């Protein structure tokens with residue numbers, strides 16, 4: 001979010017977007033079922049072998065060295081929903097051996113990497129998140145290069161206790177750390193004061209999203225602060241999503257400024273920058289025991305990120321593809337269980353153009369994320385059809401990474417509100433805000449989305465917590481009428497995240 005800050009009304013109208021958060025998750029009580037590649041019901045397109053130690057079960061599948069060589073698993077889950085597939089393999093050759101991954105006959109990921117592991121006895125695990133049906137599902141790995149696949153040890157299917165997914169009931173709380181430092185008070189709807197994260201949890205939030213800027217002048221929302229606040233978030237039992245802007249300030253469809261430190265870097269150095277920075281933040285979080293459950297590689301990257309080098313011009317996704325792969329690889333090198341999210345604000349148009357474009361570059365990702373603000377992004381029914389289309393076209397879970405709705409037209413500070421009119425059928429009132437948020441959740445969920453994030457629900461107007469990272473003390477809040485807490489910090493009594 002936040003693209004609007006510096007944009008004229010005309011620019012806003014022309015750029016079509018907005019911004020905020022998203023999430024994904026393998027549930028609190030994960031269940032894992034192992035399917036060995038060397039035994040039925042798996043079928044091994046090659047020979048079952050046991051000549052390299054370290055495998056599980058009685059051996060592994062050594063596929064034929066040929067394009068199309070495949071291992072096929074049959075996996076049973078009790079309920080339809082999201083599952084993480086963890087595939088263990090070894091590749092002691094000197095070349096990566098990518099595969100097409102198909103679920104129930106549809107390719108859900110091409111170029112899935114079985115990268116070199118250094119030795120046939122060095123086993124590694126690669127993960128991909130997919131949608132499974134209730135009952136029996138086929139998961140097929142088919143080589144796309146002449147080397148065939150690596151040696152495949154097993155497939156672990158990770159679901160929650162019911163075999164389905166837990167819903168990401170998310171809130172982007174990126175300004176909350178600053179609010180806490182300023183002594184900002186929050187209260188439940190009945191006026192009782194409380195910790196803002198506890199209050200959010202009491203109305204259903206289970207996932208927090210934090211944006212990260214490389215070197216913002218405010219000294220907030222940077223690596224140090226995200227590390228600090230991640231401890232607070234995790235201590236509350238919330239899941240954590242880290243939203244990489246790869247900028248020192250707001251990145252959105254209207255602007256994707258490079259961090260000053262990378263300003264002179266070209267596409268080749270930028271790939272290294274993205275890899276190193278992403279890995280460093282993720283790994284530092286992991287080292288302190290707060291591994292991110294998911295990360296966004298870029299924020300609302302409708303036409304790319306790290307402009308101009310990473311911008312999509314004339315339908316050319318080459319450079320963006322390179323940057324997204326660097327971010328994906330860094331995340332998986334940090335922790336294979338961390339979900340990679342690609343986020344755009346393209347609900348009203350161009351979603352296929354974008355995701356087809358990056359897919360054609362061989363970009364991998366786990367969750368497709370869209371922003372949806374009814375004021376800017378079209379009808380609910382169109383949103384539902386895009387969510388459903390994204391889900392079936394790419395075979396990945398979909399989330400609404402950002403949404404919000406005003407509860408008042410009154411401005412609480414000297415900075416004008418960015419949204420002053422609402423959407424048909426939803427009055428601008430606490431009840432209207434609740435009704436709109438409930439409708440967005442129900443509509444997206446009915447279309448198959450597994451999570452919805454409210455953007456900055458706790459950001460009510462407080463002097464010193466301004467929008468501009470270059471002047472956080474003197475800039476105001478353009479979002480105060482979209483918070484779910486009123487100007488005194490009291491919760492909208494109606495608002496709920498729906499399970």
Ligand code: GCU
Nearest residue numbers: 062063065093120147148151
């Ligand atoms: C070697 C190795 C096999 C492996 C094969 C390959 O023969 O021993 O385990 O599958 O290389 O290149 O695929």
